[in-house]
Amino acid sequence: MRDTEETPAATLRLLHWYDRHARVLPWRVGPGDRAAGVRPDPYRVWLSEIMLQQTTVAAVRDYFRRFTERWPEVAALAAAEDAEVMAEWAGLGYYARARNLLKGARAVVADHGGRFPDSRDGLLTLPGVGPYTAAAVAAIAFDEPATVVDGNVERVVARLFRIETPLPAAKSELTRAAASLTPAVRPGDHAQAMMDLGATICTPRNPACGLCPLIHGCAARAAGDQATLPRKAPKVAKPVRDGVLWIACRADGALLLETRPDSGMLGGMLGWPGTDWDRSGGPSDPPLTALWRDAGPELRHTFTHFHLRLRVLVADVPADAVPLRGAFVAQAAFRPSALPTLMRKGWNVAAAAIRHPNDTARLA
DNA sequence: CATCCGTGGAT
DNA sequence: TATCCAAGGAT
Structure with a gap:
């Protein structure tokens, strides 16, 4: 030791x-x-x-x-x-x-x-x-x-030792440098x-070297290229994918939701039924037969490795509607906060477009 | 080793 | 608006 x-x-x-x-x-x-x-x-x-x-x-x-x-x-x-x-x-x-x-x-x-x-x-x-x-x-x-090596530590030691190898190839070298400290x-x-x-202090852009306790031993600072470290491999451009979200509102206000499979995007999370996103909206069918209509403007959301454009379709369905996928959740039990952000955005678009039971009562 | 996997804030 | 980035891990 x-x-x-x-x-x-x-x-x-x-x-x-x-x-x-x-x-x-x-x-x-x-x-x-x-x-x-x-x-x-x-x-x-x-x-x-x-x-x-x-x-x-x-x-x-x-x-x-x-x-x-x-x-x-x-x-x-x-x-x-x-x-x-x-x-x-x-x-x-x-x-x-x-x-x-x-x-x-x-x-x-x-x-x-x-x-x-x-x-x-x-x-x-x-x-x-x-x-x-x-x-x-x-x-x-x-x-x-x-030895703890996260993105911060990688940056600090890349600058201290002026390691110019780009990430992620530099990982082992950076780990050894961190271990020495x-x-x-x-x-x-x-x-x-x-x-x-x-x-x-040692932030990605504009590091505050004047406040740094390690400035005297910093090789990158001495060379003046601290803001360019650590180097990183160029990133790949994000492709655009398209899809559709179906949001069904039953006459009693219940909403059709499904728990997504553990694998894949938003795995294990509650969400609205939808198409796959790998093609152009996909050939998959809506979760039930209804008169679907656009709820509003196309939804845009950026994930780690692609941009997504989603059409949000809504339908008001009768009390005895039987879905092919998912399950109806009572209005009182529905919490938008339980949804991942993308699905919450979908709800925000849809909520203004569906006919609420209160509206129905008011119209009747 | 490369790819997949979210989101929101800063610039 | 577009890009970068944050206390990474699993496959």
């Missing part, structure tokens, strides 16, 4: 900076409390790390609060209904995370006696936990000197300090 090695001076400077400038975050035990012996709750660390995968702190805050209020410990989450967890995750994106979150919670209860594995290798066995998350939880919750002391604070530095 590194016990007998000296902690690099730069690492000490970074920890000192963290002691003064650590962000205050709902899932974090700050450096002051940590020094006083307060231990982070592994469940909260794990939950926050899953939520933070490819997701901004600002977007995560409210979700983390709602999840921990509703499911304060891993056993409670493990016992939750799948649909409830997916509904609570709706809008946060990357829904495989939510499916794996539940699997992970249940694995902790079923296979680990309700306690999280306390090592990087043990954590890696949990679904949804990869190299980053395993190292982060091991370091932050269990003080294991694991990982101390035996305060590994959790060090990991969070690296990420805070990347998030607040």
Whole structure:
């Protein structure tokens, strides 16, 4: 291990900076409390790390609060209904995370006696936990000197060591560079300090080098090309795909919804029946025979790897309508907040176009 | 190693 | 408006 090695001076400077400038975050035990012996709750660390995968702190805050209020410990989450967890995750994106979150919670209860594995290798066995998350939880919750490499750390070390290899090929090189900075002391604070530095000082554009505790050892800063690092492989253009969404409103106000299959886009989420999006609207049929009409302008939504243009069709159907797909959900039980953002957009377009029972009563 | 998988804010 | 980007993982 590194016990007998000296902690690099730069690492000490970074920890000192963290002691003064650590962000205050709902899932974090700050450096002051940590020094006083307060231990982070592994469940909260794990939950926050899953939520933070490819997701901004600002977007995560409210979700983390709602999840921990509703499911304060891993056993409670493990016992939750799948649909409830997916509904609570709706809008946060990357829904495989939510499916794996539940699997992970249940694995902790079923296979680990309700306690999280306390090592990087043990954590890696949990679904949804990869190299980053395993190292982060091991370091932050269990003080294991694991090297944590996320997008922030990649940027920081690419600049410190002026590594010009483009990502993702540079990944292993960046990991080795980050490992050379990982101390035996305060590994959790060090990991969070690296990420805070990347998030607040060593930012992708216009890094605030004048405020950086590591400026003296920064090779890119010395060369003046810090803003161009890390280099990245060129991105592929997003194709445009088309599709149709069918939103049926029954005479009693019930709405036709379906739970999407676990695989594919928005997997496991509630949504309106629709066509596939891989062709030009697809040849598939509507979920029931009705007089379908355009609800409004074409919906536009951009996913990670394609742009989507969706026609939203609506129909008012009789009380005895029998759908070919999906199931009617009573008006009182329908919560738009349980839908992923795309489906919520579809509802916003449709709501203005369907005839509500109240309107019917008023017209009668 | 490449591809798939969301979303919203910043620029 | 278009592009980039954020505490990545699974396949």
